[in-house]
Amino acid sequence: LGLTYVKTINKIKTNNFVFINPSGVVVWSYSKAHPVPFIESDITAGPNVLPTAYLPEYDIIVGGAICFDYDYPSFIHQASI
Secondary structure, three states, rough: OOEEEEEEOOEEEEEEEEOOOOOOOOEEEEEOOOOOOOOOOOEOOOOOOOOEEEEEEEEEEEOOOOOOHHHHOOOOHHHHH
């Protein structure tokens, strides 16, 4: 299950994505690395690291990104490394 949400802590706003495995465990959480210029000027960029996780139940690696992060091939390429 993947969920996105906006979080504000001490006036710092981030756009976040969390992945929860079939057992209900949070596998990874990340903050959007590339906020949309002008539209998300109030969003603080997260690290330039794409999260991935191996799910042995399905023998697959899953990753995720938010919106504008997909416009950066080098960012998305991290899922295949």
